[in-house]
Amino acid sequence: MAPPQQNANALPKYIQLSELLIRDIDAGRLLDGERLPPEREMAVSLNTSIGTLRKALADLESKGLLRRVQGSGNYIQKSAKAAGVYAMFRLELMSGGGLPTARILSARCQEKSADLPQFGASPRATRIRRQRYLNDVAIAVEEIWLDASVGELSSEMLSDSLYQTYLKRLNFWITRAEDRVSIGKLPDWTPPGFGSPGTTSGYIERFSWSDQPHPIEFSRTWFDTTKAVYVQRLK
Amino acid sequence: MAPPQQNANALPKYIQLSELLIRDIDAGRLLDGERLPPEREMAVSLNTSIGTLRKALADLESKGLLRRVQGSGNYIQKSAKAAGVYAMFRLELMSGGGLPTARILSARCQEKSADLPQFGASPRATRIRRQRYLNDVAIAVEEIWLDASVGELSSEMLSDSLYQTYLKRLNFWITRAEDRVSIGKLPDWTPPGFGSPGTTSGYIERFSWSDQPHPIEFSRTWFDTTKAVYVQRLK
DNA sequence: TGGTAGATCAATGGTGTATCAATTTTAATT
DNA sequence: AATTAAAATTGATACACCATTGATCTACCA
Structure with missing residues (x-):
């Protein structure tokens, strides 16, 4: 049905479908090489027709996110290139997924504080503290230390996606990262309303590398385990 | 036939076989120069046809992991990187790595207990409880539920690597898994010496898939965050 | 133009069978 | 003991068959 009265100014359905899938791919919920269900099956499951679905899939293929093989199936294409801005953000709502904001x-x-591990080349760093959200639900607080050797950032320069900011403002790119997940206690600067400092929470430490031998970013994330989990999908 | 009706969105079987073997090579279970069983024999052992198996082997040869000699046999080409011993076990000592045992x-x-999430097709499952070690240091307790639809296991059949047991004894293999990391409390069956039941610990839930649409294994791991962390290295 | 519906075509994956060719093993011969 | 011939083993190739699946096209509606 061409949306008669439902949504006058909504995007075409096939665009909506396309973007829905793009988010799943970017977020890593659909893995590289993964095969999608058959188009017929997918269409009913998404409550649409094959023709419409195929338009969405064709759009994904043109964007290089999908490989379509007749007689075989539709396969997620690694793309890697400028891939998901959120690809490295691995916290999800218990119900799955969620749109990340900060x-x-x-x-x-x-100056780097004394409790930080060794990283980067400079004694100074940009310290960023953020509250993180999924679907507008506060799920974590985060402290990021960006080594001063790659430049300095001020709050006006920051966008929701730090990695995008790094690329645009400081002209470098995160190529590698390592997460270490454990448990911790909310820091004393935790914003009121999220939780009391000292409350036990999930805890992630992340080192990030650009093209230098030493990591140039170190971050700590405390997440509310009643609202979010750290998800890892394995080939 | 393309996936007959066994699985909605599984990769082609020859790809699955190829990746299964790649993992075995990477994990060092297949050594350099080692000769594989004859194709005919291997095919029945992997419960597939020769044609399909040969596609997988051809894929490995194209990747340079296999040398195929007519009349002689298939030989592992190079081990190269003796990377991850147990690629899917992602707990590491704080100091890094560690040899995993159980x-x-x-x-x-x-019967599946009521507190389990929905998984598999059977109301019954094999429940395995293990203590896990890294370099002989106890770092976690683990409870694994293997859906009875793929078969049943007794303790005599178990080896250190469950995935190897699955392949040899029950004739299936894990193609995909999803970890969800959070915090939890040690269960009441925690062996004395590891920690008191109720103690807060790291907590991992894992779903594993074979070639069926529903996960056939569900596991819970409680790990001591003073001794080990869940590590994830990205790209 | 966007969405739906249906029919039909063509490519692919998986299986099964038969046959050929290269290699290795075994046995016989010298 | 060395050589040679036969036999068994093993990978290589080809073809037929079938179900699944994407591709294409036409018609219809708002």
């Missing part, structure tokens, strides 16, 4: 609490350049 | 606490087939 609110900057503070951002300034300062 | 001690079976119990193993029996029973």
Whole structure:
């Protein structure tokens, strides 16, 4: 049905479908090489017709995110290229997925504090503190230390996606990262409303590398385990 | 036939076989120069046809992992990187790495308990409880539920690597898994010496898929966050 | 133009069978 | 003991068959 009265100014359905799938691919919920269900099956499951679905799939193929093989199936294409901005963000709502956003609490350049592990080449770093959301639900607080050797950032320069900011403002790119997941306690600067400092929470440490031998970013994330989990999907 | 009706969105079988063997080579279970069983024999052992198996072997040869000699046999080409011993076990000591071993606490087939999430097709499952070690340091306790639809296991049949047991004894293999990391409390069956039941610990839930649409294994792992962390290395 | 519906075509994956060719093993011969 | 011939083993190739699946086209509606 061509949406008669439902949604006057909605995007075409096949565009909506396309973007829905793009988000799943970017977020890593659909893995590289993974095969999608048959088109007929997928169409009924998405409550649409094959023709419409195929338009969406054709769009994905033109974007290089999908490989379509007649007689075989539709396969997710690794793309890797400029892939998911959120690809490295692995917290999801218990119900699955969620659209990630962030609110900057503070951002300034300062001496590295003593409790930080060794990383980068400079004694100074930009410290960014953020509240993270999935579907507008606060799920984590985060402290990011960006080594001063790659430049300095001020709060006005920050966008929701830090990695995008790094690329646009400081002209470097994160090529590798390592997460270490454990448990921790909410820091004393936790914003009111999220939880009391000292409350036990999930805890992620991340080192990120650009093209230098030493990591140039170190971050700590405390997440509310009643609302979100750290998800990893394996080939 | 393309996936007959066994699985909605499984990769072609020859790809699955190829990746299965790649994992075995990477994990060092197949050594350099080692000769594989004859194709005919291998085909029945992997419960597939020769044609399909040969596609998988051809794929391995194209990847340079296999040397195929007519009249002689198939030989592993190079081990190269003796990477991840147990690629799917992602707990590491704080100091990094560690040789994983396990001690079976119990193993029996029973009704699925009510607190389990939905998985598999059978109301019964094999429940395996293990203590896990890295370099002989106890770092986790683990409870694995293997859906009875793929078969049942007794403790005598178990080896250190469950995935190897699955392949040899029950004739299936894990193609995909999903980890969800959070925090939890040690279960009441925690062996003395590891920690008191109720102690807060790291907590991993894992779903594993074979070639069926529903996961056929569900496991819970409680790990000591003072001794080990869940590590994920990205790209 | 966007969405739906249906019919039909063509490519692919998986299986099964038969046959050929290269290699290795075994046995016989010298 | 060395050589040679036969036999068994093993991978290589080809073809037929079938179900699944994407591709294409036409018609219809708002």
